[in-house]
Amino acid sequence: MKIYNTMSRKKEDFVPVEEGRVKIYACGVTVYDLCHIGHARSAVVFDVIRRYFRYKGFDVTYIRNFTDIDDKIIKRANEEGIPWHEVARKYTEEYYRDMDALGIERADIEPRATEYINEMIEMIKVLIEKGYAYVVDGDVFYSVDKFKDYGKLSHRSMDELRAGARVEVDRRKRNPLDFALWKASKEGEPSWESPWGPGRPGWHIECSVMSMKHLGETFDIHGGGADLIFPHHENEIAQSEAYTGKPFARYWVHNGFITIAKEKMSKSLGNFFTIRDILERFDPEVVRLFLLSTHYRSPIEFSEEQLKETEAGVDRFYSTVMRVESYLQRMSKKEKDIPEQNRMEELLSGFRGRFEEAMDDDFNTALAIGHIFEMIKEVNRYLDAKPGGKKAEETLNRAMAEIRELSGVLNIFQRSPRQWHLSLLKTRKIGITEAEIQQKIKERQEARAKKDWQRADAIRDELSARGIVLEDTLQGTLWRVKI
RNA sequence: GGCGGCGUACCCAAGUGGCUAAGGGAGAGGUCUGCAAAACCUUUAUUCGCCGGUUCGAAUCCGGCCGCCGCCUCCA
Structure with a gap:
């Protein structure tokens, strides 16, 4: 098997760490809102990768995480006037509703960030001890200058990254590219006790901790949407490899974006469709086939x-x-x-x-x-x-x-074809039951037996007007929903 | 500004050195059918953004140009 590795920018032969086994970690979603079709793409892509490995006879361990604490969740909680964990719970449920519909199998392990706070604290402690991180006013930052390979995944040098920096600089950082491992919490924000005071974990640390815990220090495939390459995955590498001194993941797999009018679908641009919206009008199998009809690394224009x-x-x-x-x-x-x-x-x-x-x-x-x-x-x-x-x-x-x-x-x-058409009846909101259709078919059959073509055609036209097509075969008349 | 990707028929989309440039959708004509529908057949790229080059041979490699997009910020 050949797999394109973002790290080498080449297709490479797949050689697992352990023969016959494959360990996959795919970044999931932050549960603060309904998922859009871009999230669906990533989920479908990794679902298929996992299924194909299994088909090939590999013993697969597949992990997909939930980020259940972060700024967006807190913001959302404030907007909705409910506790942050309610937001996470609610949108995790909505996530499952959408993904189940799309035929995405549950991962073997689906860890949530908040279940690993202690492990994250332990890892951050070690990073501080090893000199890769520093504490400022209850925040802990990762010092990218200490990690010589920083930028190896996104193929950028520190200078290049700095030159393009568009973010306001936090003066407390030693390097503008330093990122938070731990964030001190403000009054009223969710927080956990830590050696640096009450706070919550930065975004990237959860994936390092959870993948290591379940898959070991080096595992086979790590992936997610292409927008995670920088900084998320770059930072994960910096943390994990600084901590273990070993290579983190062997193959980096990233799926392409969904575009609308050629532009990346994103929340900030407001040009997104939720999975929910789309499933109102199309069968989930159609969405799934649509997403798989283009190679996973290419952009897909949604229409x-x-x-x-x-x-x-x-x-x-x-x-x-x-x-x-x-x-x-x-x-x-x-x-x-x-x-x-x-x-x-x-x-x-x-x-x-x-x-x-x-x-x-x-x-x-x-x-x-x-x-x-x-x-x-x-x-x-x-x-x-x-x-x-x-x-x-x-x-x-x-x-x-x-x-x-x-x-x-x-x-x-x-x-079965029957299931497909019954599902279409529902999706199209055609208010007719299968029994009613069968009744019409029977009436028409009688007319046809009498060669009363006018009557037979009238029944067919009537059904056609409602979106049902009849097909006369030697084996009888079949019905379908008009496409 | 730096880095990267893409441009294949009316639309979508595989193919990245050598058999007839997959497959799907749409259109047109035909076969079948009481008429339809479905299906099948034929048809729509002597050509792969444009211009050069390498090669016996290129959509595929190299160079230039044009157009579009992504990343460098939270993002699947």
């Missing part, structure tokens, strides 16, 4: 248009499943020699290899999805040749099983 196109893609899959199921129900038992049989078998036998090749190349989900759609096309083509007999039945079953299994690694295409 309604693109989601609609993706929706058509999901529907294409489930339509094919419907078609296969319906065909299998009453296909001819007679063996039939068709040229498509060889073609199908050949394509099918290479499918898994193509899928893995794509995924082994830095998790190229876009290409992998391309291969899945190619197989969907081939299955349809095969059906058009009207194959018959035991061999055809086996071929169809095998093809669908394989498509299902490999799609499962991406956690897409796992439902």
